[in-house]
Amino acid sequence: MSTILVTGATGHYGQATITSLLNKGVKPQMITALVRDESKAETLKELGVNIVYGNYEDYNSLVRAFSDIEKLVLVSGSDLEKRTEQQLNVVKAAKEAGVQHILYTSVERKTERETSPIQFVLGSHLATEKAIKESGMTYTLLRNNLYMDLLPWFLGENVLENGIYLPAGSGKIGFALRAEMAESVANILITEGHENKSYTISGEAVSFEEIAKILSEISGKEVSYTSPDPETYIRTVTTAGMPEMFANMFGGFSQAGSEGELNSENSDMERLMGRKPTSVTAFLKQLYQ
Numbered sequence: 678m679s680t681i682l683v684t685g686a687t688g689h690y691g692q693a694t695i696t697s698l699l700n701k702g703v704k705p706q707m708i709t710a711l712v713r714d715e716s717k718a719e720t721l722k723e724l725g726v727n728i729v730y731g732n733y734e735d736y737n738s739l740v741r742a743f744s745d746i747e748k749l750v751l752v753s754g755s756d757l758e759k760r761t762e763q764q765l766n767v768v769k770a771a772k773e774a775g776v777q778h779i780l781y782t783s784v785e786r787k788t789e790r791e792t793s794p795i796q797f798v799l800g801s802h803l804a805t806e807k808a809i810k811e812s813g814m815t816y817t818l819l820r821n822n823l824y825m826d827l828l829p830w831f832l833g834e835n836v837l838e839n840g841i842y843l844p845a846g847s848g849k850i851g852f853a854l855r856a857e858m859a860e861s862v863a864n865i866l867i868t869e870g871h872e873n874k875s876y877t878i879s880g881e882a883v884s885f886e887e888i889a890k891i892l893s894e895i896s897g898k899e900v901s902y903t904s905p906d907p908e909t910y911i912r913t914v915t916t917a918g919m920p921e922m923f924a925n926m927f928g929g930f931s932q933a934g935s936e937g938e939l940n941s942e943n944s945d946m947e948r949l950m951g952r953k954p955t956s957v958t959a960f961l962k963q964l965y966q
Contacts, residue, residue, distance in 0.1 A: 682743065682906075684731070684767065685752035686710030687717040689826075690782065693859035694750060695714055695726060701863055711742055720912055733763035736770055743774035748866055751781045753802065761801040768808045778815045778872070780862060781805060785822040785851065785879055787938045794907070794932035797925070815872040820876040822879035822939055823930060825852035825960050828888075831927055836892065837965065840901030841885050844910040844928055846935030849887075851879030851944060854955050879941035880954040885931075891958050895965050907932045 681698065685691040698708055705725035710877070718728050731742035733754060743749060749771050754760045771779055783802045784795065793799050809816045832841055836887045858878050865871045883891075889902035905913065910922045910931070933939050946954045 680707050680747040681750070682709040682711055682729075682746040682748070683750045683752065684711045685754065686721060686753070687712050687714070688752065689855055690859055691752045692720065693749075693856045694752070694862050695724065697856070697860045697863035698866065699724060699726075703863075703867060709742075715953060720814065723922075729799055734759070735767055736766055738772035739767060740774050743771050743776050745769075746774065746776050748778045748780065749776045750862060750866070751779060751805075752785075753782045753784075754806070757797060761804045764801065764805040765808050768805065768812055772812045772814060776814060776844055779812070779818070780817045780819065780865060781809055782811065782819050782821050782858075782862075783840040785820045785877060785939055785941055786933075787940070793938065794929045795938065796937065797929060797947055805849065816871075817871045818875040819858075819862065820877045820879075821858055822851040822853055822877075822941055822944075824855045824858075825880060825955070825957065826855050828852055828957070828960070829964065830923075831931070832888075832892075837896050837898050837900060841889050841892075842903050842905070842910070842913070843851070843885055843931040844905055844907045845885045845931035846885055847903050848883050848933075848935040848940060849882035849884045850939040851877075851882040851941040852957055852960075853878060853880035853946060854960070856925060857946070857950060857954050861946055864949050864951075867888060876945040877941050877943060878946050878949075879939075879944040880946065881956055882940045882942075883957045885934075888957065888961070891961055894964060895962055904935070 684689045685696050709727040709729050711731040713732050729742045754763050788815045829949045886902050889900045892900040907928050911928050914924045
């Protein structure tokens with residue numbers, strides 16, 4: 678009988694969670710990977726975990742997939758337009774199938790106002806959290822900050838030559854490595870005492886001013902940092918050829934950083950992992966030294 682199911686299992690976060698569980702001694706037959714396309718699950722099959730088909734928009738497939746599951750990790754979906762409806766389907770199906778505990782990868786934020794610069798992701802997270810709390814299942818909510826893995830995308834390919842151009846002001850963001858976020862999830866799954874709790878999953882918060890200084894020290898070049906207003910940023914980068922979706926995403930998260938929404942003073946990550954998370958400095962040294 679499988680006791681843990683991970684959704685989005687062929688994605689980076691889901692796969693990292695499964696790998697971390699296996700590294701911590703969980704037997705592969707105790708883990709189920711929910712996949713929409715089995716042809717993408719070869720790596721998971723090689724690990725020996727159970728593979729089960731499930732589509733967020735096919736309710737019955739979810740109920741079947743969740744039968745005999747004790748703990749479900751709902752990795753938030755990537756389809757921003759349909760995500761609320763899809764994830765509410767997952768929560769309802771989990772309840773019907775008898776899942777006892779659900780873990781959800783939500784988002785870090787200081788406020789929940791409708792005018793938030795990250796409302797484009799925040800709305801679906803808040804709706805999913807509400808449904809989980811009202812479901813009667815025990816839960817753990819993970820308020821994930823931004824993936825440090827995506828930091829090079831924010832900085833741009835030629836950051837050492839062109840400098841940093843983002844509307845982030847002097848605000849700090851608690852970037853954390855995706856693999857270490859997933860390790861935190863694995864540790865929650867294999868230990869007790871996490872029922873009906875919310876955890877902040879963030880690294881040490883840094884500003885883009887500080888990142889420019891770190892890059893300058895690493896590279897020996899003077900890396901500049903320019904913080905335009907959000908409208909100027911989006912106009913400038915889309916004119917330069919960046920797709921509007923990415924411009925809005927990078928602009929929105931940067932603006933949220935400037936407003937203090939992503940500055941986590943009290944992260945639970947070190948306690949959950951048993952060590953300090955990887956720092957932005959260490960990550961950038963690996964990339965740019």
